[in-house]
Amino acid sequence: MATVAVIDEVNAANVRRHVETIVTEIPHRAAGSANGKRMAEYSCAAMKEAGVADTRVHELPAIVSFPEHADFAVRSPAQISIQANTLGHSTLTMPEGITGDLVYVGSGAFADYEGKDVRGKIILTELSYSPARHEKQRIAALMGAIGCVMMNWGHPENEAVPFGSVKPVWGNPTPENYDTEMATLPCIGISRAAGLKLKDMCAEGPVRVWLKTHVENGWRPVQITVGEIALDESPEPGDFVLVGGHQDSWPGEAATDNAAGNACMIELARVFNQHRGELRRGLVFGFWTAHETGTMAGSSWFADRNWDKLRDHAVTYFQIDQPACVGTTRWATASNAELKSFHERIEKQLLGGREYYWKRAAKSGDSSFFGLGIPMFHGQGAFTEQELKDTALATLGWWHHSIENKLDKLDWDWMQVHLQVYAAYLWELCTAPVLPFAYRPVADQILARLDELAAAGEPVGLASVAAKAKEFAAATDRLDALAESWRAKFAAGDGDEDAARALNGAFKKLSHMLVTLQSSAKGTYGQDTYGYTPQTTMIPCLYDIPQLGKLPDGEERWMLETKLVRDRNRVADTIADALAVIGDAERTLV
Structure with a gap:
């Protein structure tokens, strides 16, 4: 079998071979730098060498950041100088820097501020992704802090000083969000x-610190590389799978992040190009940039500028970022729920008994396609729960975003397994x-979330939405069974191309609706900020419903209720539209 x-x-x-070349010849591949451009050109040449002739570099403007070291010192109760890096898109302090009391706020989520007054103070927080740096900064600003100090993850003795960005805006800013989301x-x-x-010092008494940032933020020309394996003939002309990973990086080698991912993409392109005559759908490979210092400016630009093609023909987005990190022993996949049964079947077959687990795809990495409604997934090696506990949730290794990467x-043996699973x-x-694809898992997630919100959602009429969602769940059972029956017919050599096109067309329409509902607060034409807290929940536009019951009658409650009623209507319409798509498919195929 092929x-x-x-x-x-x-x-x-x-x-x-590719990784060794990249890390030795093109280190520090910052977006907007000479090496960032060299990396885009390298990816282009490597893809063409792999046989993908239709590969080109696209240049675009992006607002990026060039952070340098930071000056940081404890002023009291002792005089201590501490090595630090300015984080990307940090604001520039005045020449004299800023001074303030230091307050430890755990992970930096909203709940971590309960009982703490940080107005006019500098916060100390963990660097875990719960929430991401960008959201920690946003929350700290809302709470009245004047600066942020983020301690790296890893073992307690880890001396690596982290890089990172704190720009919440996803992609380039617009006139509407420049003043509110940067x-x-x-x-x-x-x-x-x-x-x-510092955390221990804060527990013992007041700590006063001083810091000064060094950073240049501004618009620069940046480059992405896009290669396409298009098919001469296909039962579904123009359809393709999008494969993406960022090619920019922080200082140093950045071997795992993401030279390894880019090299995997090139190798997969080489092999699949040799089998292009056996494919039903093509492949588009996107080597993004301004991921690290532009918060996904490259992939979001690609989404905006290729909207029609993506909307009509992209069936899935597969992201490759940091495969085969040394020390990872199990497999983690994040996906939209309609993909779960598909990829877990492959993982069970190819992982040789290793543990694998799943989580709902969140808006992280270059997940710039939720508004379009393209289902996405990414899978790679993962650390054990004990290792994560011991390293302050260092999911990507203690060396992540540091000169030690x-x-x-x-792990090259593990890399071979990654490649095979990806293939x-x-x-x-x-x-x-x-x-x-299977849609009952999506329906189950929607039902579970609506059930969680049932009591608090009564004032906005959520009960009728839940009733409609139950109808939708029953309809997905019928659709999944219908799809499975046609898969069996094709396996027996008795398939019908018209039926396949009808089913696949219905799947694309459903994902366009449901992925956006599951994964985006702003909806089809906007991009939520990076790490946005409502993104931690299913149907993020309903995140604030529990807040309603905590508010007395008055302006604040009435304004929130107005917003949530409209969001409730969005959910109701989406479920009704999805039911209509399934009904059309059933009438065509049954």
């Missing part, structure tokens, strides 16, 4: 060892007559 062929043909040695505070990163000492942080994912998505 699926066995592509699994056997991918080779981690080729990935290693970073407004000076922010710095320090090592975990230094941060824990070197070639020795990659199997893409083969099925590119060749299955009926796309391997």
Whole structure:
């Protein structure tokens, strides 16, 4: 079988060759820099060498950041100088810097501020992704803080000083969000060892600190690389799977983040191009930029400028970022729920008994396509729960976003397994007559969330939405069964292309509606800020419903209720439209 062929043909040695070249010849691949452009050109040349002739570099303007070191010191109860980095898109302090009392606020989420007054103070927070740096900064500003100090993750003795960005705006800002969503505070990163000492000092009594940032923020020309394996003939002309990963990086080698991901993309392109005559759907490979210092400016630009093509023909987005980190022993996949059964079947087959687990895809990495409603997923090695507990949730390794991210942080035997799993994912998505989607899991997530909100949602009429969602769940059972029956017919050699096109067309329409509902507060034509707290929940536009019951009658409650009624209507319309799509498919195929 060809699926066995592509699994056997991918080779981690080729990935290693590319990674070694990238990290030695093109370190610090910052968006808007000479090396950022060189990396885009390298990706283009490598893709063409792999046989993907239709590959080109696109230049675009983006607001990016060039942070440098930061000056940081404890003023009392002792005089201590601490090594620090300015975080990307931090505001620039005045030449004299800023001074303030230091307050430890845990992970920096809203709940961590309960009982703490940080107005006019500088906060000390963990660097975990709960929430992300960008959201920590946004929340700190809302709480009245004047600056942020973020301590690295890792073991308590970790001396690595982190890089990172704090720009909440997803992609380039607009006239509407420039003044409301760009970073407004000076922010710095320090090592975990230094941060824990400061945390202990805060527990003992008042701590006063001084900091000064050094950063240049501004518009620069940046480059993305896009290669396409288009098909001469197909039962579904123009349809494709989008594969993406960022090619910009922080100072140093940045071997795992994301030289390894880019090299995997090149190797997958090489193998799949050799089998293009066997594919039903093509492949588009996007090497994004301004991920690190522009908060997804490259991938969001691609989404905006290729809207019609993506809307009509993209069936899935597969993201590759930081595969095969050394020390990871299990497998983690994040996906929109309609993809879960598909990728878990492959993981069970190919991971050799390793533990694998799933979580709902959140808006992180270059997930710029939720507004379009393209279902996405990404999978890679993961640390054990105990390792995460011991390293302050260092999901991407203690070296992540630091000068210590070197070639020795990659496991090449594990990389071969990653490539094989990736090849199997893409083969099925590119060749299955009926796309391997299932919508009952989506319905279950919607039902569960509406049930959680049932009591608090009574004032906005959520009960009738829940009733309609139950109808939708029953309809997804019928649709999934219908799709499975046609998969069996194709497997037996008795398929019908008209039926496959009808089902796949219905799947695309459903995802356009449901992915956006599941994953975006702003909806189809906006981009939520990075790490936005409502994104932690299913149907983020309903996040504030529990707040209603805590508010007395008055202006604040009435304004919130007005907003939430409109969001309730959005959910109701989406479910009704999804029911109509399933009904149309049933009338066509039953």
